Amino acid sequence: MVSFKCVKGEKPFAFLHRLAPLLKIAALAIVFPAIFFPMLFIAVGALLLVSVAINYFKWYLLFNINYVIKDGALTVKKSYKFIKDKYFFISKLTEIENCDIIEEMDIVDIPNSVECLCEQTTFKVFICIKIKNNPNNYILVADNYFYSLIKEKK
Numbered sequence: 001m002v003s004f005k006c007v008k009g010e011k012p013f014a015f016l017h018r019l020a021p022l023l024k025i026a027a028l029a030i031v032f033p034a035i036f037f038p039m040l041f042i043a044v045g046a047l048l049l050v051s052v053a054i055n056y057f058k059w060y061l062l063f064n065i066n067y068v069i070k071d072g073a074l075t076v077k078k079s080y081k082f083i084k085d086k087y088f089f090i091s092k093l094t095e096i097e098n099c100d101i102i103e104e105m106d107i108v109d110i111p112n113s114v115e116c117l118c119e120q121t122t123f124k125v126f127i128c129i130k131i132k133n134n135p136n137n138y139i140l141v142a143d144n145y146f147y148s149l150i151k152e153k154k
Contacts, residue, residue, distance in 0.1 A: 002067040002146050006118035009061030016058040023051040059083055065118055067140060069093070069149055074129075076116045076140065088116045089138060091131045093153045098130035101147060102139075110137050117141040 027047035034040035059082050068075040074096070076088040104126050107113060113128075114136045125147055127140045 001069070002123070002142050003064050004118070004120050004122055005064050006062070006120065008119045009063075013058050013061040016054050016061070020051045020054045020058070023047050023054070027051070063118075065116060067116075067142060067146065069146075069153065072153065074150065076138065078116075088114060089131065089134075089136075091134075093150065095132045096129055096150070097132045098128070099147075099150050100128050102126050102128045107139055110139070112136045113139050115139045 024047070027044045030040050030044050030047070034044055059080060063078050063080045066075070066077050066079055068077075072094070073090060073092050075090045078086040078088065080086075102110070107115065107126065110128060112135050116138050117126075117140060120141070123141045123143050125142055125144055127142060127147055127150070129138045129140060129150075131138070
């Protein structure tokens with residue numbers, strides 16, 4: 001299994017993580033003046049709704065990408081901390097039609113490409129996988145060892 005943390009969303013997550021409680025505090029601070037000006041209750045409700053939306057959205061910014069070879073199958077998924085995993089694909093290794101190393105700059109030229117990666121500095125080998133009866137080309141980033149495992153078990 002290869003797993004790496006996506007660091008791309010850490011700064012926006014930290015900002016939103018601090019902003020959501022501030023919006024709740026602001027909503028609480030407006031409650032007392034809203035007693036005298038009932039129209040401010042709309043602002044209280046709006047601040048609370050925005051705070052809840054931010055709390056929900058921020059968890060999609062932090063995730064891990066997992067490539068798993070187990071029991072003759074390759075599984076590629078995006079796993080979140082508190083949210084259900086998103087699977088890019090699950091395929092038997094024998095169904096892999098093509099598995100080639102590509103250059104990073106060539107990713108934009110590949111038709112129907114699905115990028116199963118995130119900005120990171122750990123791995124440098126970009127792999128393009130084509131599965132039988134699937135129009136998509138899946139782009140993975142791993143190391144030479146993981147690439148050799150796919151080629152060997154294929």
